[in-house]
Amino acid sequence: MALLLVFLFIVVPIVELYVIIQIGQAIGVLPTIALLILDSVLGAALMRSQGRAVWRRFNGAIAEGRVPGREVMDGALVIFGGALLLTPGFLSDILGLILLLPPTRAVVRAVLLRRFAGRVVAGAATGAQARMGRMFTFEAGGPGAGRRRPAAPSDDDDVVEGTASEVPPQRRELP
Secondary structure (H helix, E strand, O other): HHHHHHHHHHHHHHHHHHHHHHHHHHHHHHHHHHHHHHHHHHHHHHHHHHHHHHHHHHHHHHHHHHOOOOHHHHHHHHHHHHHHHOOOOHHHHHHHHHHHOOHHHHHHHHHHHHHHHHHHHHHHHHHHHHHOOOEEEEEEEOOOOOOOOOOOOOOOOOOOOOEEEEEEOOOOOOO
């Protein structure tokens, strides 16, 4: 994790500065600054149009009664892409464009889903359990709990006798 932070906050800005200096030496300082400003303005316009398109698809999914998972992922990618386009630098602009353009965004979404799908599902289940608490408690026992199990396996070996009672979820009070 520390290596990732070093990469993001030290290596990436140094590489961005190097690229800006090289382009500045090739085309001049003022054209380089103008190009950086122009691509930030165009990036903001692209982010706005893609953000609206994703928002329309999100609302359509909600209206159809389906979970807007793809639309939420697209929205996050559009936000990151827009932030990268607004950040001065040519390499961040390339990555921002990749995240904002629908065909390349679909590829990035597919890669991220393949990479993190298991973690997202496990995290969602753990988070839901932590927020809602236990819905039911189960007690082993009940009528006939003292009976001995048959020596030979039978068809109902997977049946557990017991009692269940509903427990209201714990609600946290606002401070």
